[in-house]
Amino acid sequence: MSANDNDLSVMEEAADWVDRLAELSDAERGDLAVWLNASPEHAAAFAALRHTLRDTALLEAVDRLRSAPVETLAPRRSAVGGWSPAGLIAASLLVMVTGGLLGARLIVHRATPPIELATAVGARADHVLSDASTVRLNADSHASVAYSRSARDIYLRKGDAVFEVAKNPRRPFNVMAGDAKVTAVGTVFEVDKVGDAVEVRVFEGVVRVSQGAASPRLLRQGEWLLLAADRTASRGRLPADSYDAWRGDWLEADSMPLKYVVARLNRYSPQSLVLRDPELGALRVTGRFKLDRPSEALAMISSLLNLKVEKAGGRIYLASPTPTQSGRSPRS
Incomplete structure (x- = not known):
């Protein structure tokens, strides 16, 4: 097999993997890992295609070309018919490689753009x-x-x-x-x-x-x-089921400072959650809370710590109703 034939085969395989990336099963992801580790050229082609597919202008150009015949290589066709974007871009990259504008070794040795x-x-x-x-x-x-x-x-x-x-x-x-x-x-x-x-x-x-x-x-x-x-x-x-809890959007708090609990709930709350008094952030929280239901979690926490919930200016505040808290101590 000539060097150009090998380049064609690698780019074609990379295009196929990129096309199917979002729908790979766990077993197929394992197969992808094996393919990527088999050769630096495999990893370089895969990375180049994924990076190039993030170029909006190029994708618009590819859309205009999808109905045009491409004879350089025959990548996997998309489910809706015609050339897939990854396939067309693979063809374009291969033309540059075989035409001398971009050496395959250069792709392998350079760092992937962030x-x-x-x-x-x-x-x-x-x-x-x-x-x-x-x-x-x-x-x-x-x-x-x-x-x-x-x-x-x-x-x-x-x-x-x-x-x-x-x-x-x-x-x-x-x-x-x-x-x-x-x-x-x-x-x-x-x-x-x-x-x-x-x-x-x-x-x-x-x-x-x-x-x-x-x-x-x-x-x-x-x-x-x-x-x-x-x-x-x-x-x-960690609790034995920590990873399952993370994947299920659960927060398992074991004497966790309130400021960290609030920071994590803020990632899911459409309204900003704020501690009225920064000193409240040192209060300890223990419990299991559903992150994607921040209002429910906040109600549970306010009850546990004897805090009150106030809404103002598009924000939700946690505040202390009294100068002292119910026996909860800050992190020492």
């Missing part, structure tokens, strides 16, 4: 990355994906996400949140920028957590670590 992932208030989204890792982005969250040949870097700008990492010891998977860095090879873990802190929870495998000049900490399956803004840290054990 990809921005974001969700609105109340909305979650799953994203399968070019290496078959999955980012499960919580509501009202934002992450930047910056892959290179030697590393897989994610910058959690805001909010919360779970990462299901495809194993590749030669390309560490790093998540940066504030001044904290979480490194994994193949595992399932959560990073949550909540208020002024970063919480890491490990559902499977082991991760290494570093913050500034402090010595890195190893965090194993079933453990959580909370890094506060003042560089203090606390850790503990």
Whole structure:
């Protein structure tokens, strides 16, 4: 097989995977991971197509070309007939490769341009990355994906996400949140920028957590670590069903500071939730709350802590009816 024939085959296969990405079963995702890890050219073609498909102007041009015959290669046709966008773009990229405008090796060695992932208030989204890792982005969250040949870097700008990492010891998977860095090879873990802190929870495998000049900490399956803004840290054990609870939009609070509970509920609330007195944020909350029903959760919390709920100016406030609270103490 000639080099051009091989380029054609790889781009055709990549187009097929990209076309079907949103509807892959768990088994098929495993097959995709095997295909991506089989060759650097596979991963490069897949990443190039996914990045190119985010170009609005190019997609509009592809729509105009879908009825035109393309003889360069025969990608999978879309369910509605005609060429799929990924197939047409694969053909265009292949023409550039075989025409000498863009060498295949150049695609392999360059870093993938950053990809921005974001969700609105109340909305979650799953994203399968070019290496078959999955980012499960919580509501009202934002992450930047910056892959290179030697590393897989994610910058959690805001909010919360779970990462299901495809194993590749030669390309560490790093998540940066504030001044904290979480490194994994193949595992399932959560990073949550909540208020002024970063919480890491490990559902499977082991991760290494570093913050500034402090010595890195190893965090194993079933453990959580909370890094506060003042560089203090606390850790503990997760309930056995933590990941299932996360996927079901449940918040399991075990003596959790109220300010962190409110921050998490705000990701789902159409109205901003505010503590009338910042000192209330140190009150401890224990319970199980449905995040996608913030009003119900707030009513339960106000009852538990003897707080009152006030609405004003499009916001919902939690306030204390008396100078002292019912025996609840701030975090020491």
